[in-house]
Amino acid sequence: MLSKKTKYGLKALTFIARSEGDSPVQVGEIAKSEQIPQKFLEGILLTLRKSGILGSKKGKHGGYYLRQEPSEIKMTDVMRVLEGPIAMIPCVSLNYYEKCYDCPDEHQCSVHKLMIEVRDNTLQVFRNTTLADLSGV
Amino acid sequence: MLSKKTKYGLKALTFIARSEGDSPVQVGEIAKSEQIPQKFLEGILLTLRKSGILGSKKGKHGGYYLRQEPSEIKMTDVMRVLEGPIAMIPCVSLNYYEKCYDCPDEHQCSVHKLMIEVRDNTLQVFRNTTLADLSGV
DNA sequence: GTAATCCCTACTAAATTGATAGGAATAATA
DNA sequence: TATTATTCCTATCAATTTAGTAGGGATTAC
Missing domain, CATH: 1.10.10.10 (Winged helix-like DNA-binding domain superfamily/Winged helix DNA-binding domain)
Known part of the structure; x- marks a missing residue:
């Protein structure tokens, strides 16, 4: 949420x-x-x-x-400041990586693979959206 | 998270x-x-x-x-059961829609627009991923 | 009849969320 | 200089959610 x-x-x-x-x-x-x-x-x-x-x-x-033009303000930055990590789980976070204590090898973890995909898709949206897009300015 | x-x-x-x-x-x-x-x-x-x-x-x-073959078990269903709505905000949820009390017209809401995009991208991942993909079976 | 297993309810501690309260610091202006 | 409007900062709080524990009932294999 x-x-x-x-x-x-x-x-x-x-x-x-x-x-x-x-x-x-x-x-x-x-x-x-x-x-x-x-x-x-x-x-x-x-x-x-x-x-x-x-x-x-x-x-x-x-x-x-x-501090910048709306078209220069990316949602990646805004979301990280307001909501925190974009990844749904720390083991796939680019900026706040943390190993799962219960995961011997994360490259074989099914959750890891799925969450990498979700992260990449979400990142793509946030990287391609600026405040200008949101505000229509 | x-x-x-x-x-x-x-x-x-x-x-x-x-x-x-x-x-x-x-x-x-x-x-x-x-x-x-x-x-x-x-x-x-x-x-x-x-x-x-x-x-x-x-x-x-x-x-x-x-109850089904792994390749028939879609992540959309699994995630909805375990995590709840896929949308990050109720006003863009397909299955649990709820109007924002503070939003006179959601088609003009910047948050709404952004979250629709995120939802669509996440949905695409979950729709195209089955338990077979996760488990390698 | 016994042991193993799923099934169900209730409880709890810790963290997070969504605020509210009160006032200090700063700047414009009369 | 005094007043007023504003940002800035800290502390507190109630409700909710999360992650887990506890205890035992119901069911089935053997």
Whole structure:
């Protein structure tokens, strides 16, 4: 299941991409428009900022803005920040690999083989999709 | 993340497929060989039996067996029984559709569009993979 | 009748999720 | 300088899910 965090994060990014203006976009504005609990969204945008996807401006008239063009922001990066590893199981994760304690030889593991395929297909989608595709910008 | 339940279930099915003999395969045998807690595995195999993928024989010399040839057992069915919906979000689920309470028009939702693509790609993998592919039988 | 096996229910500890609360730090502006 | 609006940070919490354990009933082979 996609977490609410990821869902809200994607919606917020889309909203920001569509609000391309001079001034940054405020959390309250996004929260209200997308029906997301504001305090929850605050934390999500903070995560996105710390990961380098968003920039922020503090204080009055502050808010968030994209650090790159929407067409440069790939879903692989966004999803890894929000949802974590793309692989469904650590033993096939490119970025968070971990051996299965119960698997003597993973090249003979049926689950491993299947999950490699799922991962590759999902990766292909995320690599070929940018925020521009999501937001229509 | 793939649950342990699903991982164990897939390994057990693979084991049973590879043990094609006259007599059914016993839980204890699978648990020992695949390093799965036996009581936990019992419940998983029960689920697979109730869903019609496995058959069982009770009593002494009892155990579990496949109801179809491995090449007839599709991953779509297995995954739905073990892991639940294949879609990452209910609003793109074919079998467990649910509207997002916060989404006025899902055809304009960026998350929706992305998750449809992921779902289609994952479905393609599961539709084209059978237990025979997993077990090499 | 005994032993082995599946079947079923109930329980539990730990982790995760989806928040909420309160306030510190910062910046614009009157 | 004081006020206000905003991001930033930490802590807490309730509900749910996950992974597993426990105990015993029902059924079958021998």
